[in-house]
Structures are given as structure tokens and as C-alpha cells.
Amino acid sequence: MPQVVPVILCGGAGTRLWPESRDHFPKPFLSIDGKQSIFRATLDRLTPVGAAADSRPIVITNEALRFLVLEELDRAGLEGDILLEPVRRDTGAAIAAATSFALSRHGDCVIALFPSDHHIGKPAAFMDAVGEAAAAAEQGYIVTLGIKPREPSTAYGYIRPGPRLNQTSDVLRAEQFVEKPDRATAERYIAEGYLWNGGMFVGRAETLKDELQARQPAIMAAVAASVRDAKTDGAFVRLDPTAFAASPQISFDRGIMEATERAAVLPVDLDWSDIGAWDAVWNTSQRDQDGNATRGRVVTADTFNSVLRAERALVTVIGMDNVIVVETGDAVLVAPMTRAQDVRELVERLRADKRPEAAALPRMLRPWGHYEGKDAGERYQVKRITVKPGGRLSLQKHYHRSEHWVVVRGTAQVTINDKVQIVHENQSTYIPIGAVHRLENPGLIPLELIEVQVGSYLEEDDIIRISDDYGR
Amino acid sequence: MPQVVPVILCGGAGTRLWPESRDHFPKPFLSIDGKQSIFRATLDRLTPVGAAADSRPIVITNEALRFLVLEELDRAGLEGDILLEPVRRDTGAAIAAATSFALSRHGDCVIALFPSDHHIGKPAAFMDAVGEAAAAAEQGYIVTLGIKPREPSTAYGYIRPGPRLNQTSDVLRAEQFVEKPDRATAERYIAEGYLWNGGMFVGRAETLKDELQARQPAIMAAVAASVRDAKTDGAFVRLDPTAFAASPQISFDRGIMEATERAAVLPVDLDWSDIGAWDAVWNTSQRDQDGNATRGRVVTADTFNSVLRAERALVTVIGMDNVIVVETGDAVLVAPMTRAQDVRELVERLRADKRPEAAALPRMLRPWGHYEGKDAGERYQVKRITVKPGGRLSLQKHYHRSEHWVVVRGTAQVTINDKVQIVHENQSTYIPIGAVHRLENPGLIPLELIEVQVGSYLEEDDIIRISDDYGR
Numbered sequence: 001m002p003q004v005v006p007v008i009l010c011g012g013a014g015t016r017l018w019p020e021s022r023d024h025f026p027k028p029f030l031s032i033d034g035k036q037s038i039f040r041a042t043l044d045r046l047t048p049v050g051a052a053a054d055s056r057p058i059v060i061t062n063e064a065l066r067f068l069v070l071e072e073l074d075r076a077g078l079e080g081d082i083l084l085e086p087v088r089r090d091t092g093a094a095i096a097a098a099t100s101f102a103l104s105r106h107g108d109c110v111i112a113l114f115p116s117d118h119h120i121g122k123p124a125a126f127m128d129a130v131g132e133a134a135a136a137a138e139q140g141y142i143v144t145l146g147i148k149p150r151e152p153s154t155a156y157g158y159i160r161p162g163p164r165l166n167q168t169s170d171v172l173r174a175e176q177f178v179e180k181p182d183r184a185t186a187e188r189y190i191a192e193g194y195l196w197n198g199g200m201f202v203g204r205a206e207t208l209k210d211e212l213q214a215r216q217p218a219i220m221a222a223v224a225a226s227v228r229d230a231k232t233d234g235a236f237v238r239l240d241p242t243a244f245a246a247s248p249q250i251s252f253d254r255g256i257m258e259a260t261e262r263a264a265v266l267p268v269d270l271d272w273s274d275i276g277a278w279d280a281v282w283n284t285s286q287r288d289q290d291g292n293a294t295r296g297r298v299v300t301a302d303t304f305n306s307v308l309r310a311e312r313a314l315v316t317v318i319g320m321d322n323v324i325v326v327e328t329g330d331a332v333l334v335a336p337m338t339r340a341q342d343v344r345e346l347v348e349r350l351r352a353d354k355r356p357e358a359a360a361l362p363r364m365l366r367p368w369g370h371y372e373g374k375d376a377g378e379r380y381q382v383k384r385i386t387v388k389p390g391g392r393l394s395l396q397k398h399y400h401r402s403e404h405w406v407v408v409r410g411t412a413q414v415t416i417n418d419k420v421q422i423v424h425e426n427q428s429t430y431i432p433i434g435a436v437h438r439l440e441n442p443g444l445i446p447l448e449l450i451e452v453q454v455g456s457y458l459e460e461d462d463i464i465r466i467s468d469d470y471g472r
Numbered sequence: 473m474p475q476v477v478p479v480i481l482c483g484g485a486g487t488r489l490w491p492e493s494r495d496h497f498p499k500p501f502l503s504i505d506g507k508q509s510i511f512r513a514t515l516d517r518l519t520p521v522g523a524a525a526d527s528r529p530i531v532i533t534n535e536a537l538r539f540l541v542l543e544e545l546d547r548a549g550l551e552g553d554i555l556l557e558p559v560r561r562d563t564g565a566a567i568a569a570a571t572s573f574a575l576s577r578h579g580d581c582v583i584a585l586f587p588s589d590h591h592i593g594k595p596a597a598f599m600d601a602v603g604e605a606a607a608a609a610e611q612g613y614i615v616t617l618g619i620k621p622r623e624p625s626t627a628y629g630y631i632r633p634g635p636r637l638n639q640t641s642d643v644l645r646a647e648q649f650v651e652k653p654d655r656a657t658a659e660r661y662i663a664e665g666y667l668w669n670g671g672m673f674v675g676r677a678e679t680l681k682d683e684l685q686a687r688q689p690a691i692m693a694a695v696a697a698s699v700r701d702a703k704t705d706g707a708f709v710r711l712d713p714t715a716f717a718a719s720p721q722i723s724f725d726r727g728i729m730e731a732t733e734r735a736a737v738l739p740v741d742l743d744w745s746d747i748g749a750w751d752a753v754w755n756t757s758q759r760d761q762d763g764n765a766t767r768g769r770v771v772t773a774d775t776f777n778s779v780l781r782a783e784r785a786l787v788t789v790i791g792m793d794n795v796i797v798v799e800t801g802d803a804v805l806v807a808p809m810t811r812a813q814d815v816r817e818l819v820e821r822l823r824a825d826k827r828p829e830a831a832a833l834p835r836m837l838r839p840w841g842h843y844e845g846k847d848a849g850e851r852y853q854v855k856r857i858t859v860k861p862g863g864r865l866s867l868q869k870h871y872h873r874s875e876h877w878v879v880v881r882g883t884a885q886v887t888i889n890d891k892v893q894i895v896h897e898n899q900s901t902y903i904p905i906g907a908v909h910r911l912e913n914p915g916l917i918p919l920e921l922i923e924v925q926v927g928s929y930l931e932e933d934d935i936i937r938i939s940d941d942y943g944r
Binding site for chain 2: 019299301302310312313314315316317318319320323325327328329330331332333334335336338339342343345346349350355357374375377378379380382384402404406408409425426428430448450452454
């Protein structure tokens with residue numbers, strides 16, 4: 001196999017998986033099985049690809065998701081390059097950025113591009129397919145993995161396959177890339193042997209660059225400049241905002257694959273799903289003897305073929321068939337499985353009503369750890385704060401609140417104005433209004449503390465940062 | 473109207489209204505409309521009855537519910553006598569106790585007995601009915617309010633009415649009291665003009681005593697002794713446990729009404745419901761234009777004729793008809809309306825599995841106020857404690873935990889060993905393991921504090937009470 005650099009596209013989304021998926025915690029970071037995130041499964045699946053060539057993954061994401069991505073890489077024990085798009089310019093620009101960055105970092109290589117939020121039930125077949133596609137990519141083709149359709153879905157684009165590239169390869173010419181069809185057209189496509197387009201592409205970096213320059217010169221020029229002028233900050237590569245924003249907004253499928261002469265497709269059977277909505281979660285999950293895909297504390301009676309997920313509460317269901325019940329502490333969704341797609345519209349209503357449950361989960365992830373609101377009243381709120389070993393919050397102050405900290409696990413180092421103190425489990429400290437303070441975990445186990453904030457204004461924007469390890 | 477003493481039977485129950493109804497917070501204390509409890513509505517409905525005769529209500533309940541009852545009386549601005557049954561001996565013994573107590577406190581009077589957990593939509597008609605029943609009671613009858621059936625229900629006992637007692641009264645002879653019938657029998661009963669038995673009785677105390685002595689001498693002897701030897705503790709009257717336990721266990725309907733010659737029935741149309749299950753809640757609730765009875769933060773799409781109740785979370789429902797969705801923070805119930813009765817069986821399973829959600833709500837009511845768990849970890853937990861003005865917790869100590877208290881509203885008086893201190897809003901204090909301590913609210917507004925407990929054992933039974941205002 002030639003040197004293959006895995007590229008993971010992580011743009012967020014996943015509205016139809018609300019309430020588990022939120023703007024600030026989108027689909028790639030959900031865990032379907034309760035064990036690992038979809039993103040992590042993607043990484044694990046791709047690691048052998050990269051390991052064979054001693055390369056490191058490139059992730060394309062944005063500012064809002066950067067610490068989530070970094071944490072997934074850390075947990076997987078991987079180092080990678082995390083490209084941050086300053087604005088959204090669709091997959092054309094994203095893939096151009098990966099191409100441009102890969103060329104500058106690795107020289108010519110094969111890059112294998114994958115969404116971060118898909119399920120693949122047959123990882124060995126996937127590995128084989130990537131190897132076969134990489135071989136064809138070496139020959140100058142841009143190879144799409146073309147998924148053998150299970151049904152005449154109207155949710156995916158389709159690819160019309162042509163003849164084999166050569167006698168020794170299973171890779172076919174890709175004759176046509178078509179948009180999401182209506183039902184009748186989808187049925188015709190299936191009858192005619194079309195394949196689903198799952199957004200997975202393998203190509204040589206030089207090939208991709210050539211095709212981008214030829215077919216989408218404005219994208220390539222803008223994005224190449226944004227990579228050249230990028231600012232590197234640890235693992236983060238911040239693409240130049242002005243240059244990147246100048247790129248046209250067009251998908252890679254439409255901008256390149258529909259135009260190029262080098263399009264190829266490898267038919268694959270990977271037990272693939274884009275996990276688009278709760279019915280897809282049911283499809284890809286292990287199910288119990290009643291056909292229920294459950295997670296968390298769920299008790300059922302006469303309930304079958306349902307998705308039942310409890311995060312905080314005890315979820316009980318009597319006498320239902322084919323339903324979705326998802327509980328996340330701050331929200332509950334109940335719907336028939338047949339209405340799984342309509343969750344999007346519901347969430348759009350919640351957004352329009354500015355309901356906080358549309359945007360964020362109760363647990364807020366931060367580069368130093370996470371916090372979660374536990375109680376709130378008129379002039380106070382209570383949070384549990386968890387700081388990773390070595391984690392350090394910004395040096396900060398508040399104009400409108402004082403804070404009581406009770407350490408309940410681990411050891412805190414607390415700076416208040418000029419004084420630095422160690423606060424142990426079962427000890428507390430007090431931060432007066434206006435005091436410059438900092439919390440850090442100097443220890444080897446996570447630090448947990450209960451923070452009671454008291455004041456007349458308790459929002460997150462009353463944090464005056466004086467200095468921050470994480471460039472915020 | 474003669475002197476009428478209202479008697480309220482409050483024995484708990486309401487399993488089918490789980491998860492809002494719990495063993496420690498049963499049906500009478502639920503609020504269907506979010507404004508007042510069913511118990512309070514019962515009190516308000518009966519207040520004119522008692523007020524007319526300048527009497528005070530008698531409530532028959534048990535130890536576990538006594539502070540809930542006392543609080544309802546307090547909130548209604550009423551004084552009453554709260555008889556506490558040491559064990560359950562069915563309505564025969566309960567009504568014997570009320571009769572015996574009323575005679576000793578008020579002398580002969582008319583007593584009007586009502587369950588504490590029923591809905592009556594026509595309070596004026598109810599008042600008229602009680603007046604008419606009381607007039608017949610003066611003549612020596614025991615008058616049941618007989619509800620005109622809406623349907624051939626199998627959930628209630630029935631009463632066969634006879635001729636009028638006399639030409640000027642609408643009260644009829646009650647010819648027969650029958651148990652809950654099967655469907656076919658219920659249909660026949662309705663065709664023959666039977667009435668529902670809603671457990672509401674009006675009779676002179678002397679009449680009741682005579683009939684109890686004649687028909688159930690063992691009950692009357694045991695219960696009269698338990699009243700004679702009762703211990704009074706403020707509003708609470710603790711019936712003597714040994715004497716009371718000697719009473720046979722039989723319902724008033726079966727033990728007296730089926731046997732007595734003085735049984736009468738007044739047909740009434742009161743828009744009555746025993747609010748037995750969630751479908752009855754739907755029936756008695758105000759509904760929106762989609763036919764949904766909602767409470768709390770509920771968002772629906774294409775959802776109709778459902779009971780949708782949110783206590784803590786945002787509850788969202790898409791495309792459902794005739795369903796029950798009830799959320800209480802720690803639990804969620806989802807079921808079709810047609811399975812409303814089956815909630816009982818579900819809760820029995822939860823009880824058998826010793827799930828805490830079967831027994832208690834997150835908010836625990838205490839005579840001094842209430843507390844609620846807000847967070848818990850391996851060696852700590854966080855509670856919000858609310859103390860009423862003038863409320864005072866027991867003088868106590870713990871062997872296995874220390875406590876950090878942060879006052880977030882009001883003012884606390886805190887005793888730690890020999891030291892008494894005032895702790896204001898935004899101040900904190902610390903209770904070391906083993907320290908004898910007490911918390912009280914000396915102020916005029918509720919005291920709220922956040923308690924962080926740290927230790928290796930954090931259960932409620934590690935409270936060593938040295939002294940307590942509430943006789944616990």
C-alpha cells in the first residue's frame with residue numbers, strides 16, 4: 001500500500017439526533033453504544049491505514065469543536081493536525097485545505113477522506129477497500145467508495161458505475177454523480193446498479209490538487225493561500241480567515257467529482273450507515289430480545305423495536321412499538337420511529353424559540369476538563385467542576401459574583417490575588433468578587449469540586465480573562 | 473344545616489399516578505393543575521361545610537404522611553385534628569376512629585366522611601348535596617353520595633337505590649351495596665339505575681357508633697380503646713397501637729353499609745373522578761386546542777389527546793396520539809393512554825427491584841422544610857436545603873461525614889458544639905465529623921443553603937439525633 005494519510009472531515013451537524021446531539025456537542029461525539037464516540041470509532045478504523053505509512057491523521061473542523069477533537073485524538077493516543085476552518089465553505093474547500101496541507105507536510109501521498117460521523121459495521125472489509133482504492137489512486141484516479149444500496153433511499157446521492165479500470169482491479173469508472181433523487185428515480189437507480197455516495201474519497205494529493213486547480217481554480221487559490229498563511233497553535237492549524245472566506249462554497253461531489261475524468265468508484269459492502277437519525281441508530285445498534293436498542297436505565301413492559309435511551313432518569317415505557325424515547329437530563333424526546341426525520345424541524349423550532357436545550361448539553365466541555373450546572377436559584381448557582389490532571393483554568397476575575405469552592409476529589413492549587421494555596425479533598429476556599437483567581441489541578445487524578453456562585457449576575461460572560469493556557 | 477364535622481380519609485395510594493405519585497408523596501398531594509394539591513382542593517371544598525358549624529376538620533392518616541397533611545392544613549389556614557393510624561385496618565376502623573374521636577371532642581354531631589384524593593368539578597352541587605345528606609343524617613340515616621354513572625365502569629362498587637326516604641327529600645333508601653362488578657354486570661347495573669359508590673358518607677356520630685357497635689363490635693371496641701388511650705402531640709393524635717392493631721380489617725362499605733338498615737343514598741351529579749390513573753387526569757384537566765393536558769415545559773408537533781407533564785426537563789413529543797408522557801427529573805413514563813391502568817404493575821416491578829424511584833421523589837419533605845439531592849459522587853453529595861422561617865432541624869451528629877454549608881438565601885443560625893453563629897447569604901461554615909450541630913432559620917424568609925457532604929458513608933441513617941422539635 002502506498003503512503004496513505006487519513007483525513008477526517010468533522011463539520012458538526014446531527015440535528016436529527018437531538019437531544020443527544022447539540023450544536024456544541026454534535027453527532028461525531030455521540031456514543032451509540034455507550035462505550036466510544038462515533039469519532040473515536042472512525043479514528044480506530046483509520047489508524048491501521050495511517051499506521052502502515054507512519055503518518056498522522058488530518059482533521060478538518062472548526063473553532064467550536066477543536067477541543068472535542070483534540071480530546072478524541074488524545075484518548076486514542078494519536079497525534080494529528082487539526083485544521084480549523086474560519087467559516088463554512090462546504091466540502092470542496094475542506095478537501096482543498098486537506099490536500100494543500102498534506103502536500104506541504106507530507107509531500108505527494110495518497111489521502112483518504114472520510115466523514116467523522118458514519119458507522120461501518122465491517123472494518124476489515126473497509127480496510128481492504130481502502131487498500132484497493134489507494135492502489136487505483138496511485139494510478140491517478142479519485143476513487144469513491146460506492147455503497148451497495150439496501151433500499152431506494154432518497155437521503156443519499158448516487159453514483160452510476162461504468163466498466164472496470166483494468167482487468168486486475170475491482171475499481172470501476174464512475175460515469176456519473178447524481179444528487180439525492182426522488183423515490184421513483186431512486187428505484188430506477190437501484191434497478192440500474194447505481195451505488196450510494198457515502199462521501200468517502202481516496203486520491204493522490206497531486207491528483208486532487210491538479211483537478212481542483214483545473215475544475216475549481218477559485219477554491220484552490222483561496223484555500224492554498226489560507227493554508228500558506230495559517231497560524232499553527234499546538235495541534236491546531238488556523239486557516240487564514242480572509243483567504244479562506246474568499247473560496248466559493250460548493251461540494252466536492254458537485255465541484256470536482258461530477259466534472260473530472262478521473263472519477264472512479266469501488267463498490268463496497270461495509271454495513272455502512274450515516275447514522276442520520278434515531279431510526280438509523282436503531283438499525284446500527286445491538287438490540288435485545290424485544291428488538292429494543294436501549295442505553296442507560298430503561299425498564300419496559302410490552303415494548304418492542306424501539307430506541308430507548310436514558311442519560312439521567314429512569315426511563316419506563318409500557319406498551320409501545322417502534323418508538324423513540326431519548327432522555328438527557330435537561331430534555332426528553334418521544335416520537336414514533338417513522339417520524340425520526342422530523343426531529344430536525346422540532347429542533348429548528350427550539351432554536352427559533354432560543355431554548356437553551358437546542359444548543360448545549362448540561363455538561364460543558366472545556367480544554368481543561370468540564371463543568372455541569374447542578375442547581376440554580378435567583379441569586380446563586382451550583383456547578384460541579386472537573387479539572388484534568390495538569391489542567392489549568394484561565395487567570396480570571398468576576399465583577400458580579402463570589403465563588404465558594406469545596407474540593408470533593410483530588411487536590412486543587414488555587415491562586416487568589418497574590419496568594420497560592422493547596423486545597424485538599426474536604427477543604428473549601430472562597431473567591432471574593434473582583435479577586436483575580438485561578439484554579440489548577442497539580443495532581444495525578446482528576447480534581448472535582450463543587451462551586452457555589454453567589455451574585456446578582458451569573459452568566460458565563462462575566463469572566464474577565466487575564467491569561468489563558470488555551471489561547472481563549 | 474346541623475353541625476357538620478368534615479372528616480378526611482388520607483391513606484396514601486395512587487400507584488397508577490407514578491412517577492408523580494410515590495409511596496412518600498402519594499396521590500392526595502399531587503397537583504393536577506399545577507396550582508394546588510388534590511388534598512387542598514378537598515379541604516377548600518369542605519371548608520364551607522365545617523365553617524357553617526364552626527368546627528375543625530378531622531384527618532385520618534398515618535405517621536409517614538403526617539407532616540404533608542399538617543402543611544396542607546397550615547397553608548389553608550386551618551386547624552384540625554390529625555389522627556394517626558399505627559397500622560392499616562381499612563375504612564371500617566378508620567371511620568370508627570373518626571366517629572369515636574368526634575364524639576369525644578364535639579359530642580354528637582353529623583360527620584361527613586370524604587376521601588382526600590378525589591376530584592369534584594361541581595363544588596356548589598357538592599355543598600348542596602352535603603346539606604341534603606346532613607338533613608337525612610339528622611334523622612338517623614347513614615347517607616352515601618351515589619354518583620350517577622357515566623359508563624359501565626368495573627373500577628367502582630355500585631349501590632342499588634330504593635324509594636325516597638320521604639316526600640320532601642331526594643335521599644333514597646340504599647337497598648344494596650355491591651362490590652366492583654365485571655363488565656356485563658356493570659352494564660346491567662347501569663340499566664337498572666344503580667349508582668357508583670365514591671366512598672363519601674354522611675351520618676350522625678351517634679348513629680355511626682350504634683351501627684358499628686351492632687354490626688362490628690370488635691372494630692368499635694378496639695378502635696374506641698385506641699382513641700381513649702391516644703397520645704396527643706400538637707395537632708397529631710396518635711391512636712394507641714396495641715388497641716388499634718386488635719381491630720378486624722374490613723371496609724366500611726362491607727362491614728356496615730351492606731349490613732345496616734339505615735343505609736341511604738343521595739344521587740348526585742358532581743363531575744366526580746377518583747383520579748385513579750393518568751387517563752382520569754386527562755379527563756379532569758383543562759386541555760389545549762390539540763386536546764392535550766400539559767403541565768410544565770412541553771413542546772409538541774402533531775400530538776393530540778395526550779397527558780404531557782414535565783417537571784424538570786423540556787419534554788418534546790412528535791406525532792403521538794393518546795399517550796401519557798410524565799417526567800419528574802428522576803424518572804420518565806411513556807405509555808399509551810389505554811395502558812394507564814398498567815402503571816401499577818410497572819411500579820410493583822420497580823418496588824420488587826428496590827429502585828429508589830418507586831418510593832420517593834427527589835424532593836424530600838420534612839417538618840422544617842425540605843431538601844433535594846443535586847449531585848452525588850463516590851465520596852460526596854450535594855443537597856439544597858430549604859428551612860421555613862422558624863424551622864429548626866434536630867440537634868444531631870454524623871459518624872461518617874463532614875458537611876460544608878453555603879448560605880445562598882436568607883440567614884442561618886448554626887450551632888456547632890458549644891458555639892452558636894449567624895451565617896448570612898454568601899457565607900459558609902463547616903461541620904467536622906462527629907461535631908454536634910443544629911441548623912435553624914431565625915429569619916422571616918425561607919433559608920436556602922447548599923450542603924456539600926464529604927465522607928465514606930452518606931446515607932440518611934447516619935444522623936444521630938440528640939434532640940428534635942418534631943418528636944422524630
